Amino acid sequence: MSDILLDMKNVMIEGRSDRQWKPIIKGVDLTLKRGEILGLIGESGAGKSTLGLAAMGYTKGGCRISGGSINFDGIELVGASDEALRQLRGKRIAYVAQSAASAFNPAFKLINQFTEAPVQHGVLSKAEAQSDAIELYRKIRLPNPETIGFRYPHQVSGGQLQRAMTAMAMACRPDLIIFDEPTTALDVTTQIEVLAAIRDIVRAYNTAAIYITHDLAVVAQMADHIKVLLRGEEVEQAPAREMLSNPQEDYTKSLWAVREFRRAPRPPRDANEAPLLVVENVSAAYGPVKILDNVSVTIKRGSTVAVVGESGSGKSTLARVIMGLLPPIEGGIVYDGTALEGVGAKRKRGLKRHIQMIHQMADTALNPKHRIKDIIGRPLQFFIGLKGAAKEARIRELLTLIELDPDEFMHRFPSELSGGQKQRICIARALAAEPDFIICDEVTSALDQLVAEGILRLLDRLQRELDLTYMFITHDIATVRFIADEVVVMQHGVIVEQGLKDDIFTPPHAPYTELLLSSVPEMDPDWLSNLLTARDGKIAQVDPE
Amino acid sequence: MNNLVFHLRDAPVSAWAGIVIVAFYAVLAILAPVLAPYAESASVAAQYQPWIAPHYLGTDALGRDVMSRLIYGARNTVGIALATTILAFTLGASWGLLAATLGGWFDTISARAIDVLMAIPPLIFALLILTITGTSVVALILVIAILDSTRVFRLSRAVAQGILTMDYIEVARMRGESVFWLIRKEVLPNAASPLIAEFGLRFCFVFLFISALSFLGLGIQPPTADWGGMVRESAKLIAFANFSSWQSATFGLAPLLPAGAIALLTIGVNLVVDWVLHLSSGLKE
Numbered sequence: 058m059s060d061i062l063l064d065m066k067n068v069m070i071e072g073r074s075d076r077q078w079k080p081i082i083k084g085v086d087l088t089l090k091r092g093e094i095l096g097l098i099g100e101s102g103a104g105k106s107t108l109g110l111a112a113m114g115y116t117k118g119g120c121r122i123s124g125g126s127i128n129f130d131g132i133e134l135v136g137a138s139d140e141a142l143r144q145l146r147g148k149r150i151a152y153v154a155q156s157a158a159s160a161f162n163p164a165f166k167l168i169n170q171f172t173e174a175p176v177q178h179g180v181l182s183k184a185e186a187q188s189d190a191i192e193l194y195r196k197i198r199l200p201n202p203e204t205i206g207f208r209y210p211h212q213v214s215g216g217q218l219q220r221a222m223t224a225m226a227m228a229c230r231p232d233l234i235i236f237d238e239p240t241t242a243l244d245v246t247t248q249i250e251v252l253a254a255i256r257d258i259v260r261a262y263n264t265a266a267i268y269i270t271h272d273l274a275v276v277a278q279m280a281d282h283i284k285v286l287l288r289g290e291e292v293e294q295a296p297a298r299e300m301l302s303n304p305q306e307d308y309t310k311s312l313w314a315v316r317e318f319r320r321a322p323r324p325p326r327d328a329n330e331a332p333l334l335v336v337e338n339v340s341a342a343y344g345p346v347k348i349l350d351n352v353s354v355t356i357k358r359g360s361t362v363a364v365v366g367e368s369g370s371g372k373s374t375l376a377r378v379i380m381g382l383l384p385p386i387e388g389g390i391v392y393d394g395t396a397l398e399g400v401g402a403k404r405k406r407g408l409k410r411h412i413q414m415i416h417q418m419a420d421t422a423l424n425p426k427h428r429i430k431d432i433i434g435r436p437l438q439f440f441i442g443l444k445g446a447a448k449e450a451r452i453r454e455l456l457t458l459i460e461l462d463p464d465e466f467m468h469r470f471p472s473e474l475s476g477g478q479k480q481r482i483c484i485a486r487a488l489a490a491e492p493d494f495i496i497c498d499e500v501t502s503a504l505d506q507l508v509a510e511g512i513l514r515l516l517d518r519l520q521r522e523l524d525l526t527y528m529f530i531t532h533d534i535a536t537v538r539f540i541a542d543e544v545v546v547m548q549h550g551v552i553v554e555q556g557l558k559d560d561i562f563t564p565p566h567a568p569y570t571e572l573l574l575s576s577v578p579e580m581d582p583d584w585l586s587n588l589l590t591a592r593d594g595k596i597a598q599v600d601p602e
Numbered sequence: 603m604n605n606l607v608f609h610l611r612d613a614p615v616s617a618w619a620g621i622v623i624v625a626f627y628a629v630l631a632i633l634a635p636v637l638a639p640y641a642e643s644a645s646v647a648a649q650y651q652p653w654i655a656p657h658y659l660g661t662d663a664l665g666r667d668v669m670s671r672l673i674y675g676a677r678n679t680v681g682i683a684l685a686t687t688i689l690a691f692t693l694g695a696s697w698g699l700l701a702a703t704l705g706g707w708f709d710t711i712s713a714r715a716i717d718v719l720m721a722i723p724p725l726i727f728a729l730l731i732l733t734i735t736g737t738s739v740v741a742l743i744l745v746i747a748i749l750d751s752t753r754v755f756r757l758s759r760a761v762a763q764g765i766l767t768m769d770y771i772e773v774a775r776m777r778g779e780s781v782f783w784l785i786r787k788e789v790l791p792n793a794a795s796p797l798i799a800e801f802g803l804r805f806c807f808v809f810l811f812i813s814a815l816s817f818l819g820l821g822i823q824p825p826t827a828d829w830g831g832m833v834r835e836s837a838k839l840i841a842f843a844n845f846s847s848w849q850s851a852t853f854g855l856a857p858l859l860p861a862g863a864i865a866l867l868t869i870g871v872n873l874v875v876d877w878v879l880h881l882s883s884g885l886k887e
Contacts, residue, residue, distance in 0.1 A: 302847045401776060421770065423770055424770040424791070486773070490777075491806070
């Protein structure tokens with residue numbers, strides 16, 4: 058038995074688009090020893106998922122492996138028969154997908170999905186597999202391991218589902234597991250538990266793993282080696298600690314530097330200036346379920362207020378109430394001295410213009426059938442009344458403002474843009490109404506770090522140039538440090554703490570703020586171990602799960 | 603437009619076969635007076651002639667040229683089916699999109715009313731109404747269009763509900779756009795592909811429905827040439843045909859000609875629809 062488990066040499070993968078084959082992976086080598094964890098990082102489109110899947114001899118529809126060799130423990134996977142691959146997949150190589158919620162079949166109980174692979178492969182009988190599942194559920198620290206398997210996927214939380222999926226991947230005790238961004242969709246507080254669980258179980262069974270992520274701090278906790286990919290090519294590879302302390306290539310350095318960035322300080326404003334927006338004792342509910350409970354926020358003109366909290370804390374609902382999409386059941390909103398109608402449709406057009414919102418997913422916030430000039434042009438016509446040449450001139454101006462070339466982008470459809478460019482278009486659409494106040498709902502959370510940094514810098518510049526006021530909803534503390542003047546911490550629809558950023562971020566914290574802040578991964582590879590030792594069970598009391 | 607040419611080049615053989623069939627019927631229907639050797643309803647020879655020149659497909663019980671009647675039948679049957687489908691879509695899609703966009707009680711009442719209409723078997727319902735209104739072409743088109751629009755309503759409402767959850771709709775609502783604008787500019791362009799595919803499918807059903815009604819004697823009335831009616835008129839000939847020589851056997855094959863015309867067009871349209879559905883599903887393989 059050789060020490061090297063996986064040996065990929067000069068792997069080339071092509072994808073079919075516009076009737077021709079285009080390279081996605083341009084000759085990458087990858088070697089993995091038994092029990093070793095390799096972190097694969099890069100921005101989206103770098104080919105990290107494609108390379109990860111290729112390690113099990115698989116490509117997504119419309120792609121093909123066009124060259125190189127993939128040797129798994131002496132078996133060549135390129136050109137291997139479907140039957141040979143079937144013997145390996147699920148049994149000796151397993152895969153954990155990014156979104157456990159969509160990877161589980163909603164119609165079957167967790168444990169029945171667990172037992173499928175070992176029974177199919179003839180490793181265990183159904184009864185053995187079930188008791189094994191309970192054993193693994195316990196090892197991966199799922200609550201109630203004896204019974205949780207008999208629930209359906211929608212009956213457990215996202216973090217638990219992700220752990221259940223890791224347990225499922227472990228079912229046949231594979232030699233290699235491929236983790237494809239397993240914690241990206243999770244809140245920071247949940248992410249920690251999943252990371253710890255994955256790390257422990259992989260080490261316990263001496264399983265080799267490829268860990269794909271775009272979050273450097275996460276990879277720092279998990280990996281023995283780190284490989285950086287850029288546009289289908291390897292930038293560099295080194296042992297994790299070496300890579301973190303001393304990156305060699307410029308691209309890697311720029312990735313590392315993103316996290317160090319801070320906003321330039323602002324000149325102080327008149328303290329007596331009337332606030333721009335006041336949310337007064339607002340409560341809101343979806344049907345009988347109360348989402349916001351007596352929330353009050355005051356936002357000063359020209360400032361950025363960050364609203365932080367995990368999913369379900371009510372921060373997006375607060376945005377919807379301000380926008381008039383969800384009328385509050387109690388309380389009210391005062392904008393620049395004028396009380397706003399609870400129902401958005403009743404607000405005057407001239408007033409609505411001043412408050413704009415940018416959504417989290419630029420993909421779904423842009424109509425795929427509209428050209429960029431129509432997307433930006435509509436609010437110009439609707440709110441400002443511009444037509445014809447004046448409208449076009451203003452569209453060009455706005456595109457220039459968000460650093461996109463008007464001639465190149467005016468006539469494109471959203472599908473012809475990258476994620477960051479789409480988000481810029483959303484910003485331009487909001488700016489077209491000439492607002493004073495913009496709600497940014499997780500605008501960077503779907504983007505890669507470098508791209509996200511570009512968006513944050515743009516928002517910062519626009520704020521200075523146009524004297525904008527932002528309410529910035531996010532769960533990412535790094536973003537808050539970057540952009541906020543004031544911070545509002547929310548949990549379960551209630552404001553836990555609010556105040557100036559420096560006050561919130563300097564101890565002593567409220568217990569929930571403490572948990573939130575300490576859960577943000579740091580670049581230190583020992584961070585997770587130290588944190589878990591320090592918490593020592595404290596997490597179980599505060600965490601909602 | 604470029605996009606369409608692009609897709610056409612990539613179209614599979616089955617789609618091409620469908621396109622050729624549909625185009626062939628379209629040419630027949632449009633150029634019927636030019637292509638047909640004889641008039642639609644004139645007796646031009648003795649009855650029940652075999653398949654020899656100048657009547658290549660023989661003559662019927664009244665001595666009318668079968669080939670000419672088949673060609674005119676394309677115009678009548680297909681034309682009425684097309685008009686009916688377009689009307690059904692205009693009605694069903696606008697109502698469905700409106701119900702989905704407005705939501706609330708309007709949506710609930712519309713949906714339940716449509717459910718009630720759909721619960722009645724359409725052929726029996728159509729027979730009932732046509733017996734009351736009489737069988738004019740206008741009545742035929744209106745009755746079938748309204749019955750068929752219920753299916754279109756269901757589809758367009760379901761498609762629109764999916765689209766209405768998108769953030770760009772929320773953006774437009776926040777801006778305060780009118781319902782009409784929302785439907786026309788935001789929802790309809792995104793609902794177009796499934797609706798177009800459904801159009802082809804609905805066209806087939808309408809077309810078969812009209813043929814069935816004609817066969818029962820409540821569809822397009824003689825002497826207008828119509829495939830369903832032609833099948834009915836010649837159906838009993840199969841029993842009397844003498845299959846000893848091919849000349850006399852053609853006499854027995856007479857009902858198969860209009861039936862075949864119906865079948866071939868249905869298959870052609872379905873081949874095209876399958877391809878359009880595949881395109882709109884976004885599958886790569």
